Structures are given as structure tokens and as C-alpha cells.
Amino acid sequence: MAIEVRIPTILRNYTGGAKVVEGAGDTLTALIDDLDGKHSGLKGRLITAEGGLHRFVNIYVNDEDVRFLGALDAKLKDGDSITILPAVAGGALGFAAAAAFLGR
């Protein structure tokens, strides 16, 4: 068995257009490394240069936001379903201030 991962439109250029891909790993970090092996470049869109989860995406394990499950340390098991969505955010605030607001 594997872990099903739903890919948003904006990242499907990394998956050959596929909406759903499969991966493996017992943590979110391990899963992302596994996915990046098959879909090179995906990791850079999910994880910042500093090694944290990118603010531009939301990642869910089943029905829960991974930020509430330990973020990259979130534990995964076979049969879990992962959903990646682009975070929808913005506003008149300048980008640096917005980044600070979001605690990046």
C-alpha cells in the first residue's frame, strides 16, 4: 500500500499533469523526499531553503492541516491521503510585513 497525494494545478507540471500521485514515507519529510525522487523539483515548492514548510502551500493529512500535526514531522502511514492546496492569501500589506505577520 502507499500514500495517495493530491497535487494542485500549479504543481502538476512536476507530475506530468497527474492530479494524484503515490508516495511512501513514515513522516511528511520522508514522503516529500520520496516524491521529489520521482517528481524532481517538487520539494523546492513545498519546503523553504531554511527547511520549513512553505507558507504558499497548505498540506493536509486526511482531514487535518499538517501544521496542527507537527508539520514536517507529521507521522504518516500506508493508506493516508495527503492533499496539497495553494494557500490563498494576500492583501494590500507589503510582502515583508506580510511574511513577518505569518511568522516566516
Add this chain to the structure above:
Amino acid sequence: MCTATHPATDCHGNVNAVLTIDRTIVDAIVAHARRDHPDEACGVVAGAIGSDVPSRHLPMDNAARSMTFYEFDSMEQLRVWREMDDLDEEPVVIYHSHTATEAFPSRTDISFAGEPNAHYLLVSTREPDSEEIRSFRIVDGVVAEEEVNIVDATVKA
């Protein structure tokens, strides 16, 4: 349309650079923006995949509750995005308000824009008696303004 001021290289997606949207939906978006003023309001208009017709207005909570920033609540977004998936819909329009500045995408808006097929609709509520309503495509950090064509009765409110 891809005009001289908006060359073809700035035009994205599979449609002409125009957002056609029903007046009842625009009115509902403006009412939402007015209701939340001076905080920014945000939401989605869903439509059938590939139709480019925004037909179902979904006001979203601004989890940031800020006058200068908006952010969808991640759990509400998951619920709404799944619902669209089940109904074979996509986010045709993603809208938010600017409450003290013009209806033009900020650097923050551009950095976050993650739905390449969506029309990004901005409403400015800085004037008390009138609204500025403008629409943009934002793909790979490139902003292309498009015409907003407000029509009557493409959908039932």
C-alpha cells in the same frame, strides 16, 4: 482580449482576457466587501471545470481579520476545495478587497497567487460611495489585467 497594451505574451489560460460575471454575483461580492470593511474580505466564485463561468459565490472567512492582509482559513479551504472537486468545479474567481488602496494586486497578492486558471478579482472599498472592481490573471508572478464584463442573468443568484 490580448491588445496592444496587453500583448499576447501577457495573456494566459485558454480564454480571452476577459472576466464575464453575473451582476448578482458582483453585487454579492461588493456587499461582502462592504460588510467586512475596513477589514479585507475574501472569497471564491466556483464554476464548472473548463467553463470559465463563475456561478457559485462562496464568501470565505478572512482568518487574518486584518485591514491589510487576508488569508483563507486552511480548514475552510479544504472543505470548499473538496466540495468543488465533488461537483466538478474549480475556483473560477478568487476575490478580495483592498480597503484603503486601489484595486490592483500587491506584491503580496502576486507572491501568493497559486491558482493559474483563476481570475483574481479585486474590489477597492476606499471610496464610501463607489467601488473600483478590476480583474487580473496572475501566472508565474506575471500580472495581466483583463476586462470585467458584468452581465445580467447568466446564473440564478
